[in-house]
Amino acid sequence: MILAIDIGGTKTLVSLADENRKVLQSEKFPTPKTYKQFISELSKVVANFSTKYSLVVVAAPGKIDRNAGKGIIFGNLAWKNVPLAKDISVVTKSTVLVENDANLAGLGEAHNLRPVPHKILYITISTGIGVGIITDGVIDPDFADSEAGKMLFVYEGKLAEWESFASGRAIVARYGKMAAEINDAKTWDDITKNFAIGIVDLLSILNPDIVIIGGSVGSHFKKYGHLLEKNVSKMASKMVAVPPIVQAKYPEEAVIHGCLELARNYNN
Numbered sequence: 001m002i003l004a005i006d007i008g009g010t011k012t013l014v015s016l017a018d019e020n021r022k023v024l025q026s027e028k029f030p031t032p033k034t035y036k037q038f039i040s041e042l043s044k045v046v047a048n049f050s051t052k053y054s055l056v057v058v059a060a061p062g063k064i065d066r067n068a069g070k071g072i073i074f075g076n077l078a079w080k081n082v083p084l085a086k087d088i089s090v091v092t093k094s095t096v097l098v099e100n101d102a103n104l105a106g107l108g109e110a111h112n113l114r115p116v117p118h119k120i121l122y123i124t125i126s127t128g129i130g131v132g133i134i135t136d137g138v139i140d141p142d143f144a145d146s147e148a149g150k151m152l153f154v155y156e157g158k159l160a161e162w163e164s165f166a167s168g169r170a171i172v173a174r175y176g177k178m179a180a181e182i183n184d185a186k187t188w189d190d191i192t193k194n195f196a197i198g199i200v201d202l203l204s205i206l207n208p209d210i211v212i213i214g215g216s217v218g219s220h221f222k223k224y225g226h227l228l229e230k231n232v233s234k235m236a237s238k239m240v241a242v243p244p245i246v247q248a249k250y251p252e253e254a255v256i257h258g259c260l261e262l263a264r265n266y267n268n
Contacts, residue, residue, distance in 0.1 A: 001016060001017070001018060001019075001024075001051055001052060001053035001054060002016070002017050002018075002019070002053055002054070002055050002056075002057065002259070002260055002263040003015070003016055003046075003049065003053045003055070003056045003057075003092060003094070004016075004017065004056075004057050004059070004255075004256045004259030004260060004263075005042070005056065005057070005058045005059065005088070005259075006059045006101060006255040006256055006259070007031060007038075007058065007059060007060050007061065007074075007077075007101070008031055008061065008101070008126065008127065009031065009061060009075065009076035009077060009126065009127035009128060010030065010031060010126075010127055011028055011029065011030055011031055012028065012029055012030075012031045012038070012041075012042070013026060013027075013028050013253075013255075013256060014026065014027050014028070014029075014042070014045050014046065014049075015253075015256045015259075016049050016051055016053060017256070017260050019264065019267075021257060021260040021261070021264075023253075023256065024051070025049060025051070026256075027045050027048060027049075029041055029045055031077065033077075033078065034078075034079075035079045035082045038079075039087050039088075039091065042088070042091055043091045046091055046092055053092075053094060054094065054095075054267075055094060055095050055096075055097070055263050055266065055267065056088060056089070056092050056094045056095065056096045056097070057096075057097045057098075057099065057104075057259035057260070057262050057263050058084050058085070058088060058096060058097065058098045058099070058259075059099060059100070059101040059104045059105075059255045059256075059258070059259055060074065060084060060098055060099070060100065060101060061074055061075045061076065061077065061100070061101050061102075061128070061130065062074040062075035062077075062100070062147075063100075063145065063147070064084075064098055064099065064100055064145075066097075066098055066099055066144075068083075068085075069083065069084055069085020069086060069096060069097075069098045070082065070083055070084060070085070070098070071084050071098070075128050075130075075149075076127045076128050076169070084096070084098050085097070085098050097262060097263070097266060099139070099258075099259075099262060100130070100132070100144065100145070101124070101130060101255050102122065102123075102124050102130030102131050102132040103132040103133075103139045103144055103258070104132070104139075104254075104255050104258030104259055104261075104262060105122055105124050105130075105132055105214055105215075105248070105254035105255045105257075105258050106120060106121075106122030106131075106132025106133065106134045106139070106212070106254075106258065107132065107134055107138070107139055107258040107261050107262060108250070108254045108255065108256070108257030108258030108259075108260070108261055109122055109134075109212050109214065109248050109249060109250070109254050109257070109258075110122075110134040110137055111137065111257070111261050112249045112250070112257070113210075116134075116136070116137045117208075117209035117210050118135065118136060118209055119133070119134070119135050119140075119206065119207070119208045119209050120132075120133070120134040120135075120208060120209065120210055120212060121133060121202060121203075121206055121208035121210070121211045121212070122134065122211075122212045122214060122248070122254075123148075123199065123202075123211065123212070123213055123214070123215075123218075124214045124215035124218065124254075124255075125166070125167060125168060125195070125213065125214075125215045125216075125217035125218055126167070126168050126215035126216045126217060126218075127167060127168055127169050127216075128149050128163045128167050128168075128169065129148065129149035129162060129163040129166060129167050129198070130148070130149055130215075131143075131146060131147075131148035131149070131202065132258075133146065133206060133208075138265075143206075148162065148198065148202060149161065149162055149163035149167070149198075150162070150163070151198055151201060153197055153198070155194075155197075162197065162198040165194050166191075166194035166195050166197070166198060167217075168215070168216055168217045170194070171191060171217070175187060179216065179217045179219075179220045180220060182220075182223070183223065185227065188223055188224040188227050189224075189227050189231070191224065192224050192227045192228040192230075192231050193231050193235075195228055195231075196228060196231040196232045196234075196235050197235070199211065199228075199232050199245075200232055200235045200236045200240065203232070203236060203240050203241070203242065203243070204236075204237070204240050207241060208243055209243055210243050210244050210245075210246065211243055211244070211245040211246070212246055212247070212248050213225075213228070213245065213246070213247055213248060213251075214247075214248030214250075214251045214252075214254045215248075215251060215252070216251070216252060218247060218248055218251040218252075219247075219251035219252055221246075221247035221248075221251070222247070225245065225246075225247060228245055229242075229245050232245065
């Protein structure tokens with residue numbers, strides 16, 4: 001059995017699964033503002049899982065030190081240099097692996113495709129924006145610590161990070177609504193132009209075989225997918241190949257599936 005912990009900017013998902021990636025039990029709780037509160041809350045939630053597990057995989061946003069099992073900078077959380085593996089191993093009494101959440105989401109989605117494409121660009125659009133690059137079915141080590149959400153663009157006359165104008169948080173700030181509440185095509189056309197600005201740059205550099213959109217905003221892909229494809233195609237140079245852009249099979253659970261895939265590789 002594997003315990004997967006997905007630490008998000010607003011919520012944390014804890015899931016128990018078997019070796020076949022079948023999720024048997026899940027619990028969710030709001031991610032506390034402080035790391036100390038998080039460990040305390042996690043302890044309470046983990047106590048509800050009575051089935052024994054052999055390994056814990058933690059998905060953390062932002063910059064990590066996977067060898068030391070630490071979270072260095074958490075992006076949309078104010079935690080810094082926290083010993084995730086050490087503290088969570090005390091709570092769970094198990095070996096703990098730590099990996100970036102977008103990498104894991106990409107890994108999980110990659111293994112839902114048959115055959116697995118050579119290069120996958122996974123983009124999670126939630127509170128912030130994260131990117132996972134999967135090459136030949138594994139997290140690409142050359143891009144494992146990339147932070148595409150922090151790419152800089154001149155936006156409305158000012159230098160701005162991509163996620164500052166294209167993330168779920170940016171959507172709420174501009175429109176006063178969550179993605180789930182937006183239904184008109186004009187608004188989504190404007191929003192997807194902001195998505196496309198960053199995606200086109202990534203296509204120019206990475207030349208992926210497929211782009212997968214996940215995260216909480218990704219779960220509403222059916223509302224805007226055709227508009228995103230249109231805007232990416234319009235912005236991209238004729239010299240840049242535009243691959244299929246699709247919704248994640250599990251937009252909000254992809255990270256958990258990636259945790260389970262990483263655990264399977266670790267056990268093998």
